[in-house]
Amino acid sequence: MRMNIEMLHPADQIVMIMERIYKYGMTTTSGGNLSIRDDNGDIWISPAGIDKGTLTRKDIVCVKADGTIEGIHRPSSEFPFHKHLFEVRPDIMAVLHAHSPALVAFSIVRKIPNTHLIPNANLVCGEVGMAEYGLPGSDELGDKIAKVFAKGFNTVILENHGVCVGSQSLFKAFMAFETLDFCARLEIDAHKIGTPQGLSQEKIDLSDKKQHVHMQEFAPESFSSLERAARREMCELIHRAYDQQLFTSTQGTFSQRLNDKSFIITPYSLDRKYLDVEDLVRIEGDLKEAGKTPSRSALLHKLIYEKHPEINSIIIAHPPHVMAFAVTQEPLDSKTIPESYILMRNIPRIPFGASFMQPGMTADVFTKTTPIIMLTNDCLIVTGSSLLNAFDRLEVAEYTAMAIIASKDLGEIVKIDDAKIEELEIAFKLDR
Numbered sequence: 001m002r003m004n005i006e007m008l009h010p011a012d013q014i015v016m017i018m019e020r021i022y023k024y025g026m027t028t029t030s031g032g033n034l035s036i037r038d039d040n041g042d043i044w045i046s047p048a049g050i051d052k053g054t055l056t057r058k059d060i061v062c063v064k065a066d067g068t069i070e071g072i073h074r075p076s077s078e079f080p081f082h083k084h085l086f087e088v089r090p091d092i093m094a095v096l097h098a099h100s101p102a103l104v105a106f107s108i109v110r111k112i113p114n115t116h117l118i119p120n121a122n123l124v125c126g127e128v129g130m131a132e133y134g135l136p137g138s139d140e141l142g143d144k145i146a147k148v149f150a151k152g153f154n155t156v157i158l159e160n161h162g163v164c165v166g167s168q169s170l171f172k173a174f175m176a177f178e179t180l181d182f183c184a185r186l187e188i189d190a191h192k193i194g195t196p197q198g199l200s201q202e203k204i205d206l207s208d209k210k211q212h213v214h215m216q217e218f219a220p221e222s223f224s225s226l227e228r229a230a231r232r233e234m235c236e237l238i239h240r241a242y243d244q245q246l247f248t249s250t251q252g253t254f255s256q257r258l259n260d261k262s263f264i265i266t267p268y269s270l271d272r273k274y275l276d277v278e279d280l281v282r283i284e285g286d287l288k289e290a291g292k293t294p295s296r297s298a299l300l301h302k303l304i305y306e307k308h309p310e311i312n313s314i315i316i317a318h319p320p321h322v323m324a325f326a327v328t329q330e331p332l333d334s335k336t337i338p339e340s341y342i343l344m345r346n347i348p349r350i351p352f353g354a355s356f357m358q359p360g361m362t363a364d365v366f367t368k369t370t371p372i373i374m375l376t377n378d379c380l381i382v383t384g385s386s387l388l389n390a391f392d393r394l395e396v397a398e399y400t401a402m403a404i405i406a407s408k409d410l411g412e413i414v415k416i417d418d419a420k421i422e423e424l425e426i427a428f429k430l431d432r
């Protein structure tokens with residue numbers, strides 16, 4: 001059973017989210033704090049001066065509405081600004097504050113990350129504000145942050161400090177933080193290889209209105225061992241891909257073919273970190289498994305499987321370094337090392353919106369020599385003869401992008417020339 005994370009005790013939610021933030025390198029052991037206001041008006045907050053890497057439930061401090069403190073530690077030194085923020089915004093029930101390197105980079109040049117480089121980011125983060133510098137732990141800093149939140153901003157960069165996010169729940173605050181951090185890293189990398197170009201509001205609206213797939217339902221009578229194995233393998237690789245930061249909580253779609261007319265696919269929107277076998281959705285012909293909502297790209301997956309019998313798995317992802325190419329005009333050239341060319345071949349780029357406006361045409365772009373395509377300002381679509389083959393390609397694409405970006409400060413790239421590419425195609429029996 002997938003756990004209902006918002007039903008967990010506030011102290012457990014704080015431990016879980018702190019672990020996620022710390023593990024992904026988005027805060028140091030001394031920086032960052034989280035709080036939740038419960039239904040009594042008590043504020044649960046991470047403690048001051050305790051190692052973020054080993055936090056447990058009993059370390060979390062409760063500050064009662066009357067000011068009494070319960071717990072074995074002192075509350076975070078930033079408690080004043082959390083309290084202040086809850087006072088000016090009765091609708092906010094959780095506050096997240098962290099010093100992730102990418103967002104600190106923006107805070108020290110006093111700029112706001114562009115949330116229009118990819119669709120949805122703007123929707124998740126909302127408009128991003130900027131709060132003036134203040135002494136850490138002071139009421140003055142609390143005033144300055146609360147002033148920006150009072151204007152209606154939920155996500156705020158703190159000058160020469162970090163970021164602060166308020167939301168109805170700690171999990172929603174985490175998603176906004178993670179998405180803004182993704183945008184920040186993306187913009188930083190994109191600047192290393194070219195000029196990042198954001199989406200127009202018109203294109204963002206187009207994407208926000210993307211339709212759910214309308215399919216009749218069927219109730220599965222049984223689950224074959226093949227399907228059970230496929231579900232288990234998919235969940236394992238999704239968790240691994242998430243932990244490797246190949247996508248964020250709610251982005252990214254995996255699917256795997258079961259037979260000529262059926263496949264399993266990830267659901268719409270659920271947090272990838274906690275995805276379980278029963279969350280996956282079986283599509284059978286024109287029907288979907290009853291009571292579940294498949295990813296909005298289900299139709300594209302269906303068309304790719306119908307047109308290409310050799311494809312048995314598809315991954316749509318937003319690996320951060322590959323995305324630096326997708327938001328600039330720079331091509332992701334695979335003629336860097338043999339592994340890259342063998343697994344990726346040439347990667348064509350198609351315009352933003354094609355995957356949902358013209359899914360049939362998008363499905364036609366794949367051939368035996370084109371297993372991967374890039375969508376401008378959107379994503380990478382990777383296919384494979386098996387789930388592991390598609391996953392391998394996804395990792396190779398991200399590592400290739402990382403290597404090209406890293407090479408920019410070192411010198412000119414020497415590409416593998418055409419004669420050596422031909423030699424590779426012959427030696428590795430690649431389709432030509």
Ligand SMILES: [Zn+2]
Nearest residue numbers: 031032161162
């Ligand atoms: Zn701080």
